[in-house]
Amino acid sequence: MSFEDIERALIIGKWSKELSSSEDSEIAKLAEKTIEGQFSEVLKSSSARDLLAIDSANGSNDLTAPFDALVALPTKRSGDSYRDELVRIIVGVACLHCFVQANWTGPDIDVKPGDVLLQSSASISEDNLNQKAIAELAYGGEPAYHLAQAATFLRISQIIFDLPFVHCKSASWWRFRTARIHQHVLDDPTPLPPQFISDLQPLYADFASQRDLAGRLSLEQGLLQHHHGNDKVALQHFIDATxxxxxxxxxxxxxxxxxxxxxxxxxxxxxxxxxxxxxxxxxxxxxxxxxxxxxxxxxxxxxxxxxxxxxxxxxxxxxxxxxxxxxxxxxxxxxxxxxxxxxxxxxxxxxxxxxxxxxxxxxxxxxxxxxxxxxxxxxxxxxxxxxxxxxxxxxxxxxxxxxxxxxxxxxxxxxxxxxxxxxxxxxxxxxxxxxxxxxxLPSKWELEKELASRFLSLGVVKSALEIFERLEMWEEVVKCWQSMERPDKGISIVRDLLEGRKAEAETVISRAKTGGSESRRQVVDSAREAKLWCLLGDLEPHNAVEHYERAWSISRETSGRAMRSLGGFHFTHERYGDAIVCLRKAVAINPLLARSWFVLGCSYVREGNWMGARDAFVRCVQIDDEDVESWNNLATVYLRMGTSQSGDGASDKERVDVDENTSASSSSEATFNNKLLAFRALKQALKFSHDNWRVWANYMLVAMDVGDYFEACRAQARLVEDRSAKVGVEALDYDIIERLVDVVTRPPSTESQEENSAQETSETESASASATRYAHGLPSRVLDLFERTMLPRVSSQRLFRAYARLLTGQRRWADALKAYLDAYRMGRAATMEKGEELEESAWRDAVQEVEDIVDILRNFGPRVDAEEKRDADGESTKGGLKWEGQARSILRTFMARTKDNFEDDPAWEKLTQLQEELARN
Incomplete structure (x- = not known):
């Protein structure tokens, strides 16, 4: 059997008897023992010792050099044979799986890193090796879990798989697996370099004939995307795996x-x-x-x-x-x-x-x-x-x-x-x-943490506290004391840890082995110490800035947690400029945390920096496309960019003058494009927050601006359905309703001309789309909005007037007249009482309402009569309007109610003349 077959067996994790007949029996035995979990024999073999042994002759007893300099692995091995590379793969897999056994699957390992790395002449303790490995495993501003067992094995596997490989194609796969396990050791996930993913793509072609191998590769990539919160990408990988x-x-x-x-x-x-x-x-x-x-x-x-x-x-x-x-x-x-x-x-x-x-x-x-x-x-x-x-x-x-x-x-x-x-x-x-x-599969400490959190949710706080203290998860310990209404106890624990009165398990061991060197403790524990200072800052708001800045200093400006906390503190105290500075550093360290981007975007908004806010909220929705608040804020930013002359929030003195040759059409085009982007953002928000009426209201306004009248109708209908029972007519946007009526009651050509004159070339397509929609049912959709949604639930004078205008446009004279009459009956003129005292302006408005309804009766009455005469049976289908009598009745009633108070008003003469005109008819 060939070396390629041994590589595939290592990837799958299953050994077959045929592989034992390989051309190199020593390699075959090492690979078989690795797959069977006999890591002690593999790592203590001469092949592993030649690769990994730390020699005191290198001057490395004090562990000041990094691991990749201590271990006897040369950084360039381009001249290695296939066999040499395969030995490195086998040793790297044994180290990686030894770490997995110790921290994930169990049982306890029977080999220690010191047994493999340390020669008899080396005077380095096992615990110092582990602490150094944990310190080197900190990545992207996130510390590694400090109680991880045999962390040296993970660090060594990283070093091995980072070496160049020419013959072994599976090296990139093992490098990816090592990186994925490393992500689970960190407090929060951090982005991987792009080459970790790109190096895997050629493997699909290599394993095209082996469907299960390709399925494994796709599934593992999906699990990494799931860990990073990229759900859509993860789902596609899972589907590809099937x-x-x-x-x-x-x-x-x-x-x-x-x-x-x-x-x-x-x-x-x-x-x-x-x-x-x-x-x-x-x-x-x-x-x-x-x-x-x-x-x-x-x-x-x-x-x-x-x-x-x-x-x-x-x-x-x-x-x-x-x-x-x-x-x-x-x-x-x-x-x-x-x-x-x-x-x-x-x-x-x-x-x-x-x-x-x-x-x-x-x-x-x-x-x-x-x-x-x-x-x-x-x-x-x-x-x-x-x-x-x-x-x-x-x-x-x-x-x-x-x-x-x-x-x-x-x-x-x-x-x-x-x-x-x-x-x-x-x-x-x-x-x-x-x-x-x-x-x-979660690690041992993640599983125990989940059990403790379950206890905490059930109210079994003492059991949860015991587990968290054993795991040395101090944030959770503080939460337990806060739930027991003892926040002072939490503060005391953190201060004891920082001042040395209470020591973590590894720190105790380290001091015992090294004589309590304070400088060594700071080097090894800087990431954890910074995290403790951040926790203390959370617990002591009055000294928060001091604690966060100290955490930033201790971490040598690598603690993303410190800048996230400090930026959030500045934001809550309305120091938005300072918040931006801190949060920019935080997202540069770890760009996968959506909350940091969100607060940064809000800070930019408060500062009027629309370009910065846009970029921040775009990153939010890229990380979590179900973040409704970010989608909504992104839409707001696009709209503000469309109305603002400066998108960078610069002061008037800092703004560059616009070139005189810049055309108005370019500005109009940019404005309209920003509205389209806002419209799309709100549409995404509605996918994940279908019951949020505020998003619907914003969506309706932007839909009208971009000319999507069907969506504006849908949004207005949804608002009325959801809110009319609670707020009545406040669920209506009269401006939107009247604009919809305008759209369907004027000819499409006129609409196109008006929109083109308003928004020039950018909106020509929108106007054309409006004309097309007019021909494909927009009038009936608007009519349905009135008759099926709004009028059965709410009523107002302005709503009936808009409805009457819509019916007039459809030449439904009788229905339109009825709607105008309904509007009049809800107005001030029809509802006032006899002898009621009114302001002069209110009286004149009421007179105008009477004049308007009389004019409407004069104009529509004959048309309604003509419709009735054309009826086939010669019978009135509307019950007989008799508009002259109705107009006289309306006028007579209004004058009778207001005669005592307003007979001497100049406007009374208008009513008298109108009454005489009706009498002559």
Whole structure:
């Protein structure tokens, strides 16, 4: 067998007997031992010692030099043979998996970094090695978790895989895996250099004939994107992985029962899934037929994590589907029985668990999310085949059940059981590592932290506090004391740590070994010490600036946390210029944290720097495209950019004069383009906040400005539906309503001319689009807005007038006249009482209303009469208007109510003359 086959075996994590007959038996034995988890033998071999041993002759006993200078690895090995490179790969994999065993899968490792790195002449302690590695693992301003075990192995694997490789194509894959594990050691994720991703692309072509390898690669990339919060990119990688592996899956419904007392089968959500036909060996311990259409469920395997029973008096352990229930007709999976689905390949199970994570990330936080995720988890839990996969499935189920009263007990107990199983040796290390890289499995400390957080949510504060203190997660310890209304205790702990009265575990060991060198402690613990000063700044607002600045100084200006905290402090105290300076440094250190970009954008807005605000909010929505507030703010910024002559917030003295040759059309084009961008931003905001009426109101205004009248109608309808019951006519925007009526009551050509004259060349297309929409149903849509949405819910004089103008444009004279009369009846002239005292201006307005309605009756009355005469039966379809009599009645009633107070007013003569004119008719 060739070296390429050994490379692939290392990637997959499975050794076959055929590989033992390799042309190089020593390499084959090292690779086999690495895959089987015999890391002690591999790392103590002569090949590993030649690579890794630290020699005291290098003058490295004081650990002042970085690791890559201490270890006997030359930085340039371009002349190495394929065999030499493969040895480096094997040693690097052994180091990486040794670190994973110590901190993720368990059980405890039987080899220490010092056993491999230190020669007898070296006088460096094991703990100093670990502390130095943790200090070097700090990256992007984020410290590494200081209690990570055997961190030296991770640092050494980084150094090995960063060396140049010419022959071994899998080196870039292992470099990526090492970087992904490193991300989970940091407090917050940080961006990776682009080459980590770009170097993986050629591997797809190399593994094109091996579908499972390509599926693994795509899945691992998706998990990194998931960790960084890039949900859309992650989802695409997960979908690509299903295509590579050939798995078919479908979320559908099937009849079944969920409770013990349920009598009638109801439709239940179920995930139907089927793997492509593979060798049945990969599906052990389940026994499957060659076609993968049936499965005999194996007896419980003692090597797998314990699956706790629910033991509820109402809920069933799992949904019982009707045996005859099938998938939807026409589906590729319609042949599968939901009650007895075939076992999936373990790699396909990993993909389903990843898709489940993406459902959580891309769905709103309500009950539907849990209902969507549960079928994915159930499909995997029902066929346990691998220790790591089953652990991850049980962990996801525990998270889903944590919010339900009937399942919260099992959820917490199951999480405790998963924590307890880590140190055990109930399953082989090779099995635990087999699918580790294609799972989002948390580390030991993350799992224990989650258990402590679960205790805290249940009110079991003391148990949570004990776990957090053991993990030395001081922020969480402070939160526990605050929940017990003892904030002073939290401050005391942080001050004791900083002043040396209370020491962390590694610091105690370090002082014992090195004689308590204070300078050494500051070098090793600078990242953690800076974090403690930031925490103290959070707890003592009166000294916050001093503490944050000290954290920044101690970290040698690398602490993103210090600048984030200081920038936020300045923002809350309205020192926006100072906040911008600090937050720019913070996002330069770690650009993946959306909150920092958001506060920076808000600071720019307060300073009037629209270009800076735009860039900040764009980064926010790139990181989290469901951030409604950022989308809304981005739209506001675009609109302000459209009306502001200076987008950079510069003062008048700093602004550069506009060139005299700059045309007005260019300014108009820029303004209109910014409005379009604002419109698109608000449309994105509505996708994720459909019930936010303020976003709908902004969306309606911008839609009118860009000429999307259909969307303006939809937004106004939504506002009336949501708010009219509470605020009545305040849900209406009369300006928008009247503009919509104007659009549909004037000819399209006129509309185009007006818009072109207003906004020149940029809006020519918008005007043309408006003309097209006019011909494709906009009048009927506006009419529907009045008759189906607004008028059944609210009424006002201005609304009826707009409705009457719309009907007039459609030449519906009788309906238009009725709407005008309804508007008059809601006006001041019709509602005033006899003898009521009015201001002179109010009286004159009322007189104008009477004159207007009489003129309308004069103009519309004959047209309505003409319509009635043309009726085929010669009968009035409107019940007979008799407009002359109605006009006289309106005038007579109004004059009778106001005669006592306003008979001597000059406007009274107008009413008298009008009465005489009507009498002559």
């Amino acid at each position: 295509k590579y592996t050939g798995m078919e899956y479908e979320l559908t419904g099937a009849l079944g029962k969920r409770t013990k007392f349920q009598q009638t089968d109801l439709s239940q959500l179920v995930l139907l899934a089927e793997s492509r036909n593979r060798d049945t060996e990969s599906l052990q311990p389940a026994e499957v037929d060659p076609n993968m259409h049936s499965v005999v469920k194996p007896s419980p395997d003692p090597s797998l994590p314990e699956t706790l029973a629910l033991n509820d008096d109402t809920l069933l352990e799992q949904t019982e589907f009707t045996s005859t229930s099938k998938g939807a007709s026409g589906s590729k999976l319609s042949h599968i029985d939901p009650s007895s689905q075939p076992a999936l390949h373990p790699l396909d199970q990993c993909i389903l668990l990843s898709l489940c994570l993406n459902v959580k990330n891309t769905s709103p936080s309500h009950g539907l999310t849990t209902e969507q995720m549960a079928p994915y988890v159930s499909r995997v839990v029902s066929h346990p085949q691998n220790w790591s996969i089953h652990t991850m499935a049980l962990l996801l189920r525990s998270r889903l059940e944590s919010s339900r009263t009937r399942t919260v007990e099992r959820s917490t107990l199951q999480l405790q059981a998963l924590v307890d199983q880590m140190p055990t040796a109930d399953s082989s290390l090779a099995e635990r590592l087999l699918y580790f890289h294609v799972l989002p």
